Amino acid sequence: MGGSLGPNVLITGTPGTGKTCTSQQIAERTGLRHINVGDVVRLKQCHEGRDESFDTFILDEDKLCDAMETQMEEGGNVIDFHSCDFFPEHWFDLILVLRAETSTLFDRLKARGYSEKKVGENVECEIMQVVLEEAKEGYPEEAVHEVPSNTIEELESNVSRVAQWLDAWRSNNAD
Ligand code: DAT
Incomplete structure (x- = not known):
């Protein structure tokens, strides 16, 4: 699959992972275009206000x-969002679900200035594997990692993994 500019890669996971x-x-290393979906939601007002x-x-x-x-159908994107169950399945060729240890995630979200409630909800979401389950339900098993x-070190390994996957994809799909 993928579009004229290559495949689309989804990076998902609980906030803070x-x-x-x-x-x-990944974008710097591979030339894929980075779409931060949270930014699109804010800039293009793809929301119905805030849930306080x-x-x-x-x-x-x-x-x-x-x-x-339009950009997704062209391909060649790396997409970053904490949820994935409403995107068309054919948009993504590779899905990475990032996981973090509870204490690591707790510290990152605290450092971000999240309220205790919001930190707690996100840590619970990670423990319950909500995003992983969502990805497994929505996409073919072999596409979800x-x-x-x-x-x-794990960050670098994840970036290298996508870069290697992309190299293989490009050589398999070369004219
Ligand atoms: P997200 O986009 O999932 O909310 P982020 O990329 O903003 O998360 O990262 C949250 C914080 O954690 C940020 O300060 C960078 C740091 N971080 C992310 N991944 C890391 C890793 N693998 N090792 C160490 N720090 C990491």
């Missing part, structure tokens, strides 16, 4: 998919 950091490094009790945006999923569609993201 390292999606943005990992996606940025959860301190998050209420997503307008259809509007978000419309806003991303669960990887640890606690240390800089």
